[in-house]
Amino acid sequence: MKALEFFDHIVKHPGEYAEKWKKETHGKVIGHFCSYTPVEIITAAGALPFRIFSSGVDISKADAHLQAYSCSLVRGALEDALSGQLDFLDGTVFPHTCDSIQRLSDIWRMNTNFGFHSDLILPVKLIGESAGEYMTAVLRKFKEALEKNIGVRISEEDLKKGIETCNRVRENLGRLYSLRQKNLHVIQSSDVHTIFKASMIMDAKQAAEKLHGLVVELEGELEGELEGESKGDNDASVPERKRLVLSGGLCTMPDIYDIVETAGGAVVWDDFCTGSRYFEGEIEEMNDPIAAIASRYLKRVNCPAKHSGVLSRGEYLVEKVRQNQADGVIFLFLKFCDPHAFDYPYMKEMLEKQGVPSMLFEIEDQTSSEGQLKTRCEAFMEML
Amino acid sequence: MTESQKPIDPEKEKRKIKSDKRMKEIMTEYYVEAKTPREQRGKKIAWITSGGPVEPLICMDIIPVYPENYGAMIGASKMGVDLCEKSEEMGYSRDLCSYARADIASATVNGGPIGGLPEPDMLICCNNICGTVLKWYEVQARYFKVPLFILDTPICHTEFTKEMRQYVVKQIKEYIAFLEDVCGKPFDYDRMDEVGALSFRGQELWQAILDTTMHKPAPITCFDAFFHLAMIVTLRGTRTVVDYYEMLLAEMKERIAAGIGMIPDEKHRLLWDNLPIWYKMRWLSDKFASHNACLVADTYTSGWTSSMKYLDPDDFLGSLAEGYTRIFLNAGTDIMADNIMGMAEKYDAVGVVFHSNRSCKPYSLGQYDIQRIVQEKMGLPTLMIEADMVDERSFSESQIDTRIDAFIEML
Numbered sequence: 033m034k035a036l037e038f039f040d041h042i043v044k045h046p047g048e049y050a051e052k053w054k055k056e057t058h059g060k061v062i063g064h065f066c067s068y069t070p071v072e073i074i075t076a077a078g079a080l081p082f083r084i085f086s087s088g089v090d091i092s093k094a095d096a097h098l099q100a101y102s103c104s105l106v107r108g109a110l111e112d113a114l115s116g117q118l119d120f121l122d123g124t125v126f127p128h129t130c131d132s133i134q135r136l137s138d139i140w141r142m143n144t145n146f147g148f149h150s151d152l153i154l155p156v157k158l159i160g161e162s163a164g165e166y167m168t169a170v171l172r173k174f175k176e177a178l179e180k181n182i183g184v185r186i187s188e189e190d191l192k193k194g195i196e197t198c199n200r201v202r203e204n205l206g207r208l209y210s211l212r213q214k215n216l217h218v219i220q221s222s223d224v225h226t227i228f229k230a231s232m233i234m235d236a237k238q239a240a241e242k243l244h245g246l247v248v249e250l251e252g253e254l255e256g257e258l259e260g261e262s263k264g265d266n267d268a269s270v271p272e273r274k275r276l277v278l279s280g281g282l283c284t285m286p287d288i289y290d291i292v293e294t295a296g297g298a299v300v301w302d303d304f305c306t307g308s309r310y311f312e313g314e315i316e317e318m319n320d321p322i323a324a325i326a327s328r329y330l331k332r333v334n335c336p337a338k339h340s341g342v343l344s345r346g347e348y349l350v351e352k353v354r355q356n357q358a359d360g361v362i363f364l365f366l367k368f369c370d371p372h373a374f375d376y377p378y379m380k381e382m383l384e385k386q387g388v389p390s391m392l393f394e395i396e397d398q399t400s401s402e403g404q405l406k407t408r409c410e411a412f413m414e415m416l
Numbered sequence: 417m418t419e420s421q422k423p424i425d426p427e428k429e430k431r432k433i434k435s436d437k438r439m440k441e442i443m444t445e446y447y448v449e450a451k452t453p454r455e456q457r458g459k460k461i462a463w464i465t466s467g468g469p470v471e472p473l474i475c476m477d478i479i480p481v482y483p484e485n486y487g488a489m490i491g492a493s494k495m496g497v498d499l500c501e502k503s504e505e506m507g508y509s510r511d512l513c514s515y516a517r518a519d520i521a522s523a524t525v526n527g528g529p530i531g532g533l534p535e536p537d538m539l540i541c542c543n544n545i546c547g548t549v550l551k552w553y554e555v556q557a558r559y560f561k562v563p564l565f566i567l568d569t570p571i572c573h574t575e576f577t578k579e580m581r582q583y584v585v586k587q588i589k590e591y592i593a594f595l596e597d598v599c600g601k602p603f604d605y606d607r608m609d610e611v612g613a614l615s616f617r618g619q620e621l622w623q624a625i626l627d628t629t630m631h632k633p634a635p636i637t638c639f640d641a642f643f644h645l646a647m648i649v650t651l652r653g654t655r656t657v658v659d660y661y662e663m664l665l666a667e668m669k670e671r672i673a674a675g676i677g678m679i680p681d682e683k684h685r686l687l688w689d690n691l692p693i694w695y696k697m698r699w700l701s702d703k704f705a706s707h708n709a710c711l712v713a714d715t716y717t718s719g720w721t722s723s724m725k726y727l728d729p730d731d732f733l734g735s736l737a738e739g740y741t742r743i744f745l746n747a748g749t750d751i752m753a754d755n756i757m758g759m760a761e762k763y764d765a766v767g768v769v770f771h772s773n774r775s776c777k778p779y780s781l782g783q784y785d786i787q788r789i790v791q792e793k794m795g796l797p798t799l800m801i802e803a804d805m806v807d808e809r810s811f812s813e814s815q816i817d818t819r820i821d822a823f824i825e826m827l
Binding site: 139 | 506508509511512513516551557558564566568570571573577579580582583586587590749750774777778780781782783784788802
């Protein structure tokens with residue numbers, strides 16, 4: 033599929049994409065780390081919100097700043113920054129989440145020179161009146177800082193357009209998820225992941241258009257199949273795949289999908305910040321666009337570094353397993369990710385109470401984990 | 417040979433801190449009351465984070481209990497590994513904070529020193545020290561099924577903004593409403609003034625005690641401060657702390673007058689950064705003393721006075737939001753570096769010992785940069801010890817022993 037090649041190229045060469053975008057638009061590129069980055073505001077400013085993923089190179093320069101007990105995302109991103117791989121950035125936004133990102137922001141500010149450095153200190157607590165007010169207030173402040181630093185004026189109209197464009201990206205990503213959810217063979221999970229990652233790097237308007245084209249094409253294919261009653265998952269020649277939900281932070285290991293699929297499984301949903309947490313929840317049309325962005329963050333399922341109740345994430349996971357008729361859950365964490373590691377025991381227990389088996393896999397770095405993950409996955413799949 | 421028959425070394429005896437005995441009594445009384453069965457005790461119990469605003473609890477006659485102080489007790493009594501392993505069996509990763517792991521395990525088995533902490537009636541979590549406490553208190557809220565109040569104090573990397581102020585001020589009101597609700601009685605604002613003034617006075621005295629080490633030789637080392645810290649953490653806001661610290665301060669002044677230093681032949685004055693390594697306190701203390709090195713001050717024990725400049729003793733409640741948000745750990749790495757350099761000057765230290773503590777990311781990540789800044793700007797030699805505050809499995813004694821020797825040679 034040609035569309036897939038397009039997305040794949042961007043994921044493999046994110047810097048090339050950003051530089052080309054800059055040349056064409058003369059716009060600014062703002063790097064960020066998190067699903068709590070208000071990409072709508074950055075888009076409204078005519079800038080490119082660029083999600084920073086660690087390129088996975090060997091760590092050498094970052095070792096002088098970060099202890100070995102920090103996660104591969106934090107160390108890898110710093111390595112990329114210090115070794116000049118992110119030189120196209122005109123700024124970086126650090127939404128406050130975990131302790132490691134908090135300190136990465138300081139180290140980044142003290143050792144790099146990308147221009148605009150923004151600490152977006154959103155509330156950690158997402159419930160209660162004070163948190164809601166504060167969320168809106170800091171987002172408003174962020175908008176002003178961005179305007180000042182990149183020299184633009186963001187009108188209410190710009191904001192509404194930015195929201196609309198980002199909503200379209202999210203809507204299409206959501207449609208992609210439902211396609212995969214219903215029809216496991218229409219699109220492979222590894223491809224969904226690639227498309228997802230690309231859309232976090234791309235210009236929102238372009239992403240929305242490309243995604244829409246792809247989704248329409250896939251939905252058309254599916255319809256054709258259903259009419260012709262050709263091969264589907266109900267076909268007897270296709271062995272029934274085990275349906276799996278993945279849960280964790282950022283998935284830096286695209287191979288997980290191939291591993292799962294080769295082992296006879298199919299990913300039907302996830303609870304990743306590079307997955308459902310990124311696209312779930314449409315921003316409502318409200319008179320105050322900033323308040324509308326805030327409202328989505330307050331309602332959407334939270335990252336474990338934030339708080340919306342002591343059971344919120346467990347309940348979400350159990351519900352997603354039920355909705356997707358999943359057979360099991362794979363917890364996929366970055367090693368040294370404290371917030372996820374703290375939630376694991378209770379979430380596992382909640383699943384157990386529903387009779388849903390799960391397994392945990394910690395990724396230290398990509399290469400060393402692969403073989404081990406394959407073995408563990410195969411064993412887990414046999415157990416299901 | 418029994419204790420009383422041991423020959424008394426007059427040199428050692430002279431250096432012993434006489435107030436220690438009273439401190440132990442107070443801490444025992446405190447835990448005895450907290451551990452008294454609920455029916456006889458009458459008072460409610462709140463578990464609270466070490467950096468949390470305890471004054472409103474004292475004001476409401478709630479007994480504050482500190483899992484972090486308990487974590488230190490677990491570490492000091494070398495029960496850390498056992499409890500940490502228990503929590504790992506429960507599914508908690510070994511990479512998580514060892515205070516949290518030890519406490520989570522201890523709650524389920526009533527193990528550890530003093531047979532576990534008394535069960536909480538409520539949990540008060542202030543995230544000015546780390547994000548870990550949020551996750552830890554969520555675990556305990558699920559386990560004990562008691563109400564959890566979160567005081568969210570935004571990190572001030574470079575500034576404390578007006579939005580932050582409004583947010584925390586509003587939460588203080590929510591905090592008081594929460595306490596009124598849980599206790600079923602109105603908040604006593606007049607009493608709050610008294611408690612606030614006592615808290616402030618306690619902090620002043622604690623800082624005065626820490627400042628006695630500006631004198632050469634220093635009457636105490638940071639290892640003594642680690643011990644006496646328990647009081648400002650657990651009983652802040654009470655008369656007990658003020659009385660005790662007045663006594664301790666007087667003793668320090670006497671020591672200075674008599675020329676008594678904790679290290680008999682104080683040669684190298686050093687700073688310590690990060691939490692203590694609780695299970696190796698004695699070993700480290702002896703090790704540095706054997707080199708005539710005196711750890712005159714540390715960033716940890718002075719943390720409880722780090723935001724006094726933002727507190728108003730005459731309007732404690734009104735200044736509480738800023739005071740509890742702007743503590744030293746809730747600030748940027750460069751501000752933390754400035755703090756260390758200021759301390760090096762103040763206490764005339766010639767080197768810094770950093771404890772890179774696997775358990776505490778907000779304290780430890782950034783230390784390499786601070787180390788570089790201190791070396792570049794002040795030319796101070798530094799030592800980085802990779803360890804953990806409670807989990808002894810992360811301590812390599814022979815390696816650290818050699819590194820301390822090499823470091824002292826460099827001075």
